[in-house]
Amino acid sequence: MRPLHNGGTLGGQVSVAYHLTSRWGGSQPDATIEQMRNALKELDADDDEHPDASLTHESEWCLGVFASGLLVWENLEEGGPRHMKAVPRDRVLQLWAALSLGDLETIEREAWQPGYS
Numbered sequence: 674m675r676p677l678h679n680g681g682t683l684g685g686q687v688s689v690a691y692h693l694t695s696r697w698g699g700s701q702p703d704a705t706i707e708q709m710r711n712a713l714k715e716l717d718a719d720d721d722e723h724p725d726a727s728l729t730h731e732s733e734w735c736l737g738v739f740a741s742g743l744l745v746w747e748n749l750e751e752g753g754p755r756h757m758k759a760v761p762r763d764r765v766l767q768l769w770a771a772l773s774l775g776d777l778e779t780i781e782r783e784a785w786q787p788g789y790s
Contacts, residue, residue, distance in 0.1 A: 690775075692704065693728050696723045696726045713762045713765060728769040733749045736769055742759040
């Protein structure tokens with residue numbers, strides 16, 4: 674059985690199946706909102722070798738964010754990446770929260786462009 678996560682602003686107890694990968698390569702299963710915020714703050718440091726952080730759902734849908742604000746949405750098994758540029762970090766946090774809950778519809782409603790950039 675998966676752990677239950679008190680989502681705070683996500684609203685109550687939910688079953689989770691996702692992991693956060695930080696800019697420095699650390700992986701945090703079932704990351705909290707605070708851990709997601711911290712991963713986004715890590716993008717403030719200048720490091721071309723480690724440019725992104727991502728949240729991946731058990732369905733293999735992944736949202737990767739770069740220091741520049743580039744946000745990439747893709748299914749790691751099926752491909753077909755899409756992107757948005759200059760996405761504010763607070764919006765990235767909202768979309769990561771949606772993905773952590775498996776709310777793919779919310780993410781799909783965004784104004785995605787084809788490809789990685």
